[in-house]
Amino acid sequence: MKRFSWFNITALTLGFAFLYLPMIILVIYSFNESKLVTVWAGFSTKWYAELMQNEAFLNAAWVTIKVAVFSSTLATVLGTMAAYVLVRAGRFSGRTLFSGMIYAPLVMPEVITGLSLLLLFIGIGLDRGVLTIVLAHTTFAMCYVSVVVSSRLVSFDRSLEEAALDLGCSPWQAFRLVTLPIIAPAVISGWLLAFTLSLDDLVIASFTAGPSATTLPIKIFSAVRLGVSPEINALSTIMIAIVTVGVISASLISKQASLKQQRDEQAAARG
């Protein structure tokens, strides 16, 4: 069978068009000269320049980045700890329950997660702002981190840790000097995943954001309700770029690490 038969090419084109056409249109129109979003009037980058003057958008962008950095870092620490304990603890009664509970938020509707967090914050009297969004994003991103990290830990040779202990490390030193450097690629890609998730979250952020802090997705969403402006297109294009870079580098980091290892091993085997 030919690899590039007509059927295959058509199926592929349709599939990718379905996925990416809307985004491509958005990106193209972000370079539109005209103020009308649907009428093409020549190439221009003026909306990007105008975007840079827009105080409200810039503020929201700054909040979004702060939230993403803090929440993904916190999620990475907590997610790695959870993964470590679940993989290391071996068999104990209720293990399946615990690991199931770690992964459950992955499939939980975001509306419910957002609502329950909102109720919690109101209940404990926490004013909504950057802190509450960070906490909320940490909550759901840590599940993703723990999935990524635990899949790496499962294949981690425990005798490496035992060797570290044997050579005089305390358990904490063994983790810091041996385990962590080895699982670092997984931890980093977990962080990047958490970062991008936090960056584009709208639902949970809108439940937990307050008047003092608005994230970019909320800002865009509310701006669009008043009509789409080319500025929004420009902003969205930038966000698409950031998310794309994040996701691609996350996968490249882990792929590079394993490829390099394989190459070196083959070289060593040859002598």
Place this chain on the structure above:
Amino acid sequence: MAQQPVFAPWDDPTQTPLITFQNVTKRFGDFVAIDDLTQHIYEREFFALLGPSGCGKTTMMRMLGGFETPSEGKISISGRDMNKVPPNKRAVNMMFQSYALFPHLSIYENIAFGLRRTDMDKDAIDARVAEMLKLTRLEKFARRKPHQISGGQRQRVALARSLAKAPKLLLLDEPLGALDKKLRQDTQFELMDIQEKTGTTFVIVTHDQEEAMTVASRVAVMDEGRIIQVATPDAIYEAPNSTYVADFIGDVNIIEGKATRKGDKTHIAWAEGQPDIIGSTTRDFSEGQTCHFAIRPEKVAISPDKPDAPNALHGKILDIAYLGNISTYHVELPTGHIIKAQTANTRRLARRSLTWEDDVWVSFTDTAGVLLDR
């Protein structure tokens, strides 16, 4: 030249053992891995724990390393009770079966790893690592990462790393399991050499009896959480204390019979219509007690004519296993017993006369075999 004194601290009552297992039992749930085990290991010994998988040899070693604690009993090293001492507080290092080299560190840093956990200064660490690299002939590879060197080199890095802190006791968990046969034999002699040079006490776990016999000063044969016999390799081979040990180490013919004492010899009645096997033993057998006569194939001679020997049995060649340097003949006796006889192939193949279906005699002296009661 003066006779080198025989190294046998276990026979010397004035010696105090380095390691003492005292009534040690280890359970994992319902499974008893080590069953009420008492054993002494002396300084500078090369002690081999040998047994099939699941016999408890690895558990014994992991207890010495501090990775497992005894359920009952006491383990002491240099007289100090080790039950509550964690692995990082023991003057014991271990060479892992998988080598467990740290993949993110260079060979140099792997070897220096343990030294950096002490308060040794940088120059002293450098000197010690250089010494270890030299000992294991790895100087050229110091800057490489573990995945950039071959299996045999990794094995030497693991050894250098575990020796770097000059432990009182070095534990080796199937250290040569991943190497091919030729490399393994070379490495065995290298290990013995290094053990002699450093004067460290080695405890090695292995399932390879040849390896245990080659390297060890004493071998402990284990089964189901117990040590069946501890002795020097030659004593284990020549004077096993049970059919289990005789069968586990090397090849053996075992014939069951009833013992009768006649003078300084013991006669074993083993089959109707066959002459008694005559053997000698220092063990006490009561009249008519069931016993097992064990004899190694290389101590059984094979000939076409009836030889003049205390024990000669008639049979037919069933099978010949040609191994190059030796051949093993499987001879079937009229009783159905199969006796293995081994001869060195000192002549070229074409000139040897025995072949399949030949009527032959197998013979052995009255001191060649051992009599066992279990």
